[in-house]
Structure formats: C-alpha cells, structure tokens
Amino acid sequence: MSNDPRGRGAAFLEFWRERHLCTLTTVRPDGTAHVVAVGVTLDAPAGLARVITSRRSRKVGLLAGRGGLDAAGRVAAAGAGPRAAAARPVGSGGEQNQINSGINGEKAGPSAPEALAEQVLEPAGGGLAMAAGRVxxxxxxCQIDGRRWSTIEGLAVVRDDPGSVAEAERRYAERYRTPRANPDRVVVEITITRILGSV
Structure with missing residues (x-):
C-alpha cells in the first residue's frame, strides 16, 4: 500500500479525522522506547502529522537529543524567534520527575530544553536521520480502534514559531477540542516516511 496518506483511500483519511487518542514513540538515549498518549492530527496533502505539547515535556527533551544542545545546556536554534530568547539550562531531574501527564504531556517537566524555533533536532542515539533529503x-x-489500526512513521522536528503553533492548534481543535492556553506550546512536526495498518 501507499506511504503517501493521500493514496491510502477515504477510510484511512476518515480514521485519522475521527476522535481517537494516539501514542507517540520516541527513543531514549539507552535505546529503550518512550511511548506516551497524545493527540495527533494528519495533514495528508502536506504529508505531515502534528503533535502539540509543552517545550518542557519529556518527549521534546528526547527529541532534542545529543547534539541538539549547546555547551550551556540550551537548545542551539538557528534563526531563533522571540521564544528562543527565554532559553534556560536543562535541569537534572530524574526519569520519574520527567514523566508528564495528560494528553500530549503538556505538564511541564524539569529536564527538557526551552527554545526550539525552526530547529532540526538530532536523535538521542546519534546523528541526524535523513530520508529523501528530509532531516x-x-x-x-499510532492509533487503534477495535480491529482498525494505523501507524505513521516519520522524521520529527520541533517548531515553536507562532505560525506553526497556530496551525497545529487549529487542526487539534478540529479533531479533538480547543487546546487550553499554553505559552510554552511547541509542535512536533512529523514528515511521513511509512504508513502501516489495517486501514
């Protein structure tokens, strides 16, 4: 089947419009999976999936990964916007203190970076991944509803520019509900590389 969401058919597109909780899987530095409940929106024409979250969430800290931080423990963001000016050093809290609750883990955790404007992030295990020129x-x-399931794999970057955040919030409101106000909100933007599933 097609890895282009537009080529998967009406049932696939409708499944990703229905209100279902999803999971987001990232990888910890030790290679183990970090899986959390999130809300995901699909932008089929652009080939993107989006997750809104807090810049201080554990998932964002994992995406920043090795090489995503400068020597002072701040995210090194090229062309950083106004939000990047508030960068703070990463804390040293333990794994238990970094667990976030609620959909998309929007409660702040102590150990993730603050500034992420228009940045491509390095995976925790090593260098940047590339596929067909994408980084x-x-x-x-992934989302599951009875026998129906769908997994979207891709390459994630974290964005905090106002336009990206507003678009992600608009799409989230269409699929779920209007998200609560969060000045620390960022967007995990996933360029789709593979689609698996029963729909």
Missing part, C-alpha cells in the same frame, strides 16, 4: 528524528504515532 529529523525517527518517531512513530
């Missing part, structure tokens, strides 16, 4: 961190999002 990002390998991730997967």
């Amino acid at each position: 990002g961190v390998p991730v997967a999002v």
Whole structure:
C-alpha cells in the first residue's frame, strides 16, 4: 500500500479525522522506547502529522537529543524567534520527575530544553536521520480502534514559531477540542516516511 496518506483511500483519511487518542514513540538515549498518549492530527496533502505539547515535556527533551544542545545546556536554534530568547539550562531531574501527564504531556517537566524555533533536532542515539533529503528524528504515532489500526512513521522536528503553533492548534481543535492556553506550546512536526495498518 501507499506511504503517501493521500493514496491510502477515504477510510484511512476518515480514521485519522475521527476522535481517537494516539501514542507517540520516541527513543531514549539507552535505546529503550518512550511511548506516551497524545493527540495527533494528519495533514495528508502536506504529508505531515502534528503533535502539540509543552517545550518542557519529556518527549521534546528526547527529541532534542545529543547534539541538539549547546555547551550551556540550551537548545542551539538557528534563526531563533522571540521564544528562543527565554532559553534556560536543562535541569537534572530524574526519569520519574520527567514523566508528564495528560494528553500530549503538556505538564511541564524539569529536564527538557526551552527554545526550539525552526530547529532540526538530532536523535538521542546519534546523528541526524535523513530520508529523501528530509532531516529529523525517527518517531512513530499510532492509533487503534477495535480491529482498525494505523501507524505513521516519520522524521520529527520541533517548531515553536507562532505560525506553526497556530496551525497545529487549529487542526487539534478540529479533531479533538480547543487546546487550553499554553505559552510554552511547541509542535512536533512529523514528515511521513511509512504508513502501516489495517486501514
């Protein structure tokens, strides 16, 4: 079947419009999977999936990964916007303190970076992943409803520019509900590379 969401048919597109909770899987530095409940929106024409979250969430900290931080423990963001000016050093809290609750883990955790404007992030295990000229961190999002299931794999970057955040919030409101106000909100933007599933 097609890895282009537009080529998967009406049932696939409708499944990703229905209100279902999803999971986002990233990889910890030790190679183990970090899987959390999130809301995901699909932008089929652009070949993107989006997750809104807090810049201080554990998932964002994992996406920043090795090489995504400068020597002072801040995210090194090229062309950083106004949000990047508020960068703070990463904390040293333990794994238990970094667990976030709620859909998309929007409660702040102490150990993830603050500034992420228009940045391509390095995976925790090493260098940037590339596929067909695209750069990002390998991730997967999945949703299940009875016998129907769908997994989207792709390359993730984290964005905090106002336009990207507003678009992600608009799409989230269409699929789920209007998200609560969060000045620390960022977007995990996933360029789709593979689609698996029963729909």
